[in-house]
Amino acid sequence: MLSYEAARAKVMEVLGGRAGKPGTEIIPLTDHPVQACGRVLAEDIFADRNYPPFNRSTRDGFAVRSADAAQPGARLRLIGESRAGAAFGGTAGPGECVRILTGAPLPRGANAVVMQEYAHKDAEFVILEQPAVAGQNYVLAGAEARIGETVLRLGTRLGYAELAMAAQVGRANAAVTRRPRVAILCTGDEVVAADETPSPVQIRNSNCVSLAAQVALAGGEPIVLGIARDETAELRSKIEMGLTSDMFVLSGGVSVGKYDLVEQVLIELGAEFFFDAVAIRPGRPSVFGWCRGKPVFGLPGNPVSTMVTFELFVVPAIDFVSGCLPQPLPLFKARLAHPVNEKAELTHFLPARLKWLNQEPYVELLLWEGSGDIGAVVRGNCFLVVHNSRLSLEQDEQVDVLPRRDMF
Numbered sequence: 387m388l389s390y391e392a393a394r395a396k397v398m399e400v401l402g403g404r405a406g407k408p409g410t411e412i413i414p415l416t417d418h419p420v421q422a423c424g425r426v427l428a429e430d431i432f433a434d435r436n437y438p439p440f441n442r443s444t445r446d447g448f449a450v451r452s453a454d455a456a457q458p459g460a461r462l463r464l465i466g467e468s469r470a471g472a473a474f475g476g477t478a479g480p481g482e483c484v485r486i487l488t489g490a491p492l493p494r495g496a497n498a499v500v501m502q503e504y505a506h507k508d509a510e511f512v513i514l515e516q517p518a519v520a521g522q523n524y525v526l527a528g529a530e531a532r533i534g535e536t537v538l539r540l541g542t543r544l545g546y547a548e549l550a551m552a553a554q555v556g557r558a559n560a561a562v563t564r565r566p567r568v569a570i571l572c573t574g575d576e577v578v579a580a581d582e583t584p585s586p587v588q589i590r591n592s593n594c595v596s597l598a599a600q601v602a603l604a605g606g607e608p609i610v611l612g613i614a615r616d617e618t619a620e621l622r623s624k625i626e627m628g629l630t631s632d633m634f635v636l637s638g639g640v641s642v643g644k645y646d647l648v649e650q651v652l653i654e655l656g657a658e659f660f661f662d663a664v665a666i667r668p669g670r671p672s673v674f675g676w677c678r679g680k681p682v683f684g685l686p687g688n689p690v691s692t693m694v695t696f697e698l699f700v701v702p703a704i705d706f707v708s709g710c711l712p713q714p715l716p717l718f719k720a721r722l723a724h725p726v727n728e729k730a731e732l733t734h735f736l737p738a739r740l741k742w743l744n745q746e747p748y749v750e751l752l753l754w755e756g757s758g759d760i761g762a763v764v765r766g767n768c769f770l771v772v773h774n775s776r777l778s779l780e781q782d783e784q785v786d787v788l789p790r791r792d793m794f
């Protein structure tokens with residue numbers, strides 16, 4: 387059985403060999419930053435001029451020539467003012483200084499800014515209480531980016547800082563990849579729509595909701611197909627519908643039970659499978675295949691299994707088909723609040739809560755009733771990873787944590 391790392395690598399390998407280049411479109415960035423957030427650039431974006439465009443003061447104070455101010459107590463003639471948006475037109479000559487404000491261009495001749503806290507005025511003179519060193523308290527023109535330099539690379543996912551950068555260099559629009567359409571189908575005779583009243587033996591469809599939210603968070607466009615009964619004909623027609631999207635995610639019906647028909651129907655439709663089990667809990671019977679030119683994920687139907695396996699296997703696939711370099715699984719370390727002992731020789735992803743005590747991250751497991759227990763994930767904010775290579779963990783040791791992407 388594949389490890390989760392090998393299964394992720396397999397997804398990448400298959401997509402690398404088979405997925406086409408993503409389509410692109412031009413979208414407005416400046417006018418619709420909320421819609422642009424999360425999109426992936428399909429072009430490089432360049433600096434249209436030097437940044438900063440001029441030597442930019444980082445303080446309120448006095449622009450000076452450092453040679454005049456090597457010793458404290460220098461007395462300089464004040465000859466003008468440079469403020470943001472209105473530069474001083476002249477040159478600071480020997481023995482002269484210019485009043486300067488944060489964000490203003492450094493005047494010609496000056497090569498240092500002395501903070502106003504370290505200077506005082508005396509008629510038309512300024513007395514510096516501290517010496518000045520060349521280069522202090524301003525940013526050199528072009529230090530942040532040179533004209534023509536790439537400031538955002540093709541394949542970058544746009545977040546608020548990237549949108550700010552695009553705005554800074556004057557890009558109101560940009561080419562981005564099309565958001566992949568990810569079809570979602572939930573299977574099960576016991577599953578009814580969330581707005582229906584279930585019979586005593588039925589349950590509401592929560593997976594379509596969590597999957598749609600996870601697809602959107604990952605940068606895809608969810609196409610929710612609803613519920614299919616555990617019945618071959620209905621499954622087939624709904625699966626055929628799902629295969630018209632860019633990617634297909636199914637939940638339920640992938641175990642080995644008599645009514646787990648998803649794999650069988652996919653095979654009838656010509657699917658090829660690359661794995662149908664991964665050495666993890668929850669989520670062991672996860673399926674990844676290719677059918678009619680589309681990647682297909684069959685995720686186990688228990689809600690926590692569906693959530694975890696989506697993060698492990700579908701997120702990197704959405705990155706890939708969006709033209710974005712897939713990121714490694716964002717594991718980080720936290721101190722374990724109590725010992726953990728797992729029996730099954732699998733890598734466990736257990737609902738857990740990360741807290742900070744004295745600025746140090748601690749993680750504690752939550753009691754749960756297994757992979758049907760959505761409440762455990764709700765009470766937590768991450769998954770504790772217990773690797774199958776070490777199933778017993780001691781209190782206070784540093785352990786791996788997979789944060790919930792919508793929590794941090």
Ligand code: AMP
Pocket residue numbers: 572573574576577589590591592593594637638639640641685686687688689758
């Ligand atoms: P399955 O993977 O089909 O064997 O389903 C495993 C468990 O997940 C069963 O207890 C199902 O009732 C439950 N389940 C399956 N699909 C959903 C769904 N869409 N929403 C909530 N729970 C589900």
Ligand code: MG
Pocket residue numbers: 573574575616638639687
């Ligand atoms: Mg089922």
